[in-house]
Amino acid sequence: MPDSILKVSNIEKSFGALKASDGISLDLVPGEIHALIGPNGAGKSTLIKQIAGGLKPDAGSVQFLGHEITGMSTAQRARLGLGRTFQISALAMGFTVLENAVLGAVGQSGSVFRFFKPAMKDAALLARARSALDRVNLRDYENVVTSELSHGQRRQLEVAVALTLAPKAFLMDEPMAGMGGEGSKTLTNFLQELKHEAPILLVEHDMDAVFACADRISVLVYGKIIATGSVEEIRAHPEVRVAYLGEEDAA
Amino acid sequence: MLRERYINILILAGLVLIPAYAYFAEEPFTITLATRAVIFALAGVGLNLALGQGGLVSFGHAAYFGMGGYAMGILASHAQNYEPIMEVPFLIEGTNSMPVIWLVAIVMSALLALVIGALSLRTSGVYFIMVTLAFGQMFYYFTISWPAYGGEDGLSIYVRNQFPGLNTLDPIQFFGICFVILLAVLFLVDRINKSPFGLALNGAHQQEERALTVGINVYRVRLVAFVISGAITGLAGALFADLNRFVSPTMFSWQISGEIMIFIILGGVARLFGPVAGAALYIVLEHFLGGLSEYWFIYLGAILLFVVLFAKGGIIGGLSKKETGRAG
Numbered sequence: 001m002p003d004s005i006l007k008v009s010n011i012e013k014s015f016g017a018l019k020a021s022d023g024i025s026l027d028l029v030p031g032e033i034h035a036l037i038g039p040n041g042a043g044k045s046t047l048i049k050q051i052a053g054g055l056k057p058d059a060g061s062v063q064f065l066g067h068e069i070t071g072m073s074t075a076q077r078a079r080l081g082l083g084r085t086f087q088i089s090a091l092a093m094g095f096t097v098l099e100n101a102v103l104g105a106v107g108q109s110g111s112v113f114r115f116f117k118p119a120m121k122d123a124a125l126l127a128r129a130r131s132a133l134d135r136v137n138l139r140d141y142e143n144v145v146t147s148e149l150s151h152g153q154r155r156q157l158e159v160a161v162a163l164t165l166a167p168k169a170f171l172m173d174e175p176m177a178g179m180g181g182e183g184s185k186t187l188t189n190f191l192q193e194l195k196h197e198a199p200i201l202l203v204e205h206d207m208d209a210v211f212a213c214a215d216r217i218s219v220l221v222y223g224k225i226i227a228t229g230s231v232e233e234i235r236a237h238p239e240v241r242v243a244y245l246g247e248e249d250a251a
Numbered sequence: 252m253l254r255e256r257y258i259n260i261l262i263l264a265g266l267v268l269i270p271a272y273a274y275f276a277e278e279p280f281t282i283t284l285a286t287r288a289v290i291f292a293l294a295g296v297g298l299n300l301a302l303g304q305g306g307l308v309s310f311g312h313a314a315y316f317g318m319g320g321y322a323m324g325i326l327a328s329h330a331q332n333y334e335p336i337m338e339v340p341f342l343i344e345g346t347n348s349m350p351v352i353w354l355v356a357i358v359m360s361a362l363l364a365l366v367i368g369a370l371s372l373r374t375s376g377v378y379f380i381m382v383t384l385a386f387g388q389m390f391y392y393f394t395i396s397w398p399a400y401g402g403e404d405g406l407s408i409y410v411r412n413q414f415p416g417l418n419t420l421d422p423i424q425f426f427g428i429c430f431v432i433l434l435a436v437l438f439l440v441d442r443i444n445k446s447p448f449g450l451a452l453n454g455a456h457q458q459e460e461r462a463l464t465v466g467i468n469v470y471r472v473r474l475v476a477f478v479i480s481g482a483i484t485g486l487a488g489a490l491f492a493d494l495n496r497f498v499s500p501t502m503f504s505w506q507i508s509g510e511i512m513i514f515i516i517l518g519g520v521a522r523l524f525g526p527v528a529g530a531a532l533y534i535v536l537e538h539f540l541g542g543l544s545e546y547w548f549i550y551l552g553a554i555l556l557f558v559v560l561f562a563k564g565g566i567i568g569g570l571s572k573k574e575t576g577r578a579g
Contacts, residue, residue: 050463078466090464092457106447107465111437112472118445125447165465
């Protein structure tokens with residue numbers, strides 16, 4: 001197996017008596033979509049925050065591209081190349097589509113502390129932003145205010161903003177959430193293409209989408225990963241069927 | 252968008268034409284009122300960078316306004332008494348040169364904003380408002396109890412400070428100085444708003460999580476904005492002290508912080524000319540309503556309520572029929 005890009009080792013995190021992460025280990029290798037599934041309250045969000053920044057594990061470590069990133073801030077991790085999309089679109093709603101993409105380019109280029117040259121006239125920033133919008137087919141909407149986009153378009157813009165970072169790995173939190181069948185299919189195809197540029201750690205509720213696009217699946221239940229494997233292995237895994245897919249299926 | 256630009260030009264034209272008329276009609280008091288409006292506008296433009304663009308609701312900008320005021324008061328009082336500020340380890344003398352005083356006011360209030368900002372930006376929401384308010388009040392009580400520079404009575408400066416080549420005691424010339432400074436700062440702030448820094452500041456205001464995940468150090472961006480904001484308000488404080496030729500702890504009071512905030516809300520939060528329109532309206536109301544009744548604040552309160560409830564985006568937002576500026 002090739003070297004992993006992202007490696008989570010024995011992460012532990014407790015909130016009082018609740019063990020939200022109970023010795024979690026997982027990794028992400030080049031060219032794959034690694035899906036993380038688990039019932040509500042399994043600790044998926046807690047795990048994501050520890051990988052993306054914002055929550056420090058009690059024990060264990062997170063490594064990204066060989067760097068120890070456990071103690072790094074969210075912004076530092078992003079600058080290393082960890083691209084992230086959110087479950088509920090986290091976009092600047094008052095900005096135009098293009099401004100949101102340029103914001104990503106500003107962060108990526110490290111040009112935050114430039115005070116005089118207009119950002120929206122900076123050729124390098126614009127080129128980077130527009131090429132990201134092109135890839136998700138939002139280029140025609142670049143002057144639309146983000147709050148006027150449809151839900152599906154916002155999901156696309158989420159991905160585009162992450163793309164401006166030219167990430168080395170993606171961390172996507174339910175990118176299909178609330179998308180129609182058609183949109184979900186388009187996005188799945190897009191992710192299949194994207195994974196060759198940078199592997200994707202995908203947290204997703206939509207089981208059909210997960211089974212359709214994931215190369216590997218990890219199942220998280222009560223803060224523990226109870227199984228990791230291919231789609232077939234996970235489908236057949238008895239514990240997974242009981243814990244997640246529903247007992248009636250197992251019977 | 253275009254309409255907002257016309258409104259902005261109208262506001263500036265009004266700010267020039269009214270004192271120009273007063274000059275020919277020989278009504279120096281009107282010129283002084285206009286100067287007051289320009290200085291308040293400047294203080295508001297400073298706060299608006301933090302509050303409007305950055306979403307940092309500082310209820311303590313009187314600290315920088317007062318700091319600018321006392322920078323002027325202390326330098327000028329030493330100059331008028333021919334006493335050096337300190338002799339050991341090296342000599343620092345007072346001065347009555349405006350450019351030097353402005354520079355000191357800007358540097359001192361920027362430093363103060365750096366310290367206050369570094370501490371208070373660790374909090375957010377209501378806590379941020381309260382912490383900034385507390386810092387402002389600290390300085391208010393400190394100056395009241397500090398006898399060296401007049402304590403509660405404040406400091407009078409008998410002659411207005413000097414600007415090379417101009418007679419600053421002539422109201423129209425002093426107005427001109429303040430107006431040019433306001434224009435320069437408006438230009439500067441407009442550039443900042445449109446720069447990558449401004450985009451990051453405003454983006455972090457709208458969606459902090461997003462700014463962080465594209466690699467922007469939001470805390471540092473906010474701190475820098477807070478320092479620039481404080482420096483501008485400090486410069487306004489120095490001009491205000493020079494206008495009145497008097498400095499007192501009142502400049503540090505929370506009422507001043509509130510008034511600066513009122514200019515912004517009246518005129519339009521996060522709009523470049525919002526505080527200018529707001530400060531101008533405030534001065535007009537203060538003059539006319541204040542002439543009618545001592546209790547004019549009750550009318551101001553009613554107008555403020557009306558603006559907040561019915562004209563989202565303040566006067567400029569209401570007139571340009573555009574609900575929010577880019578900043579949201």
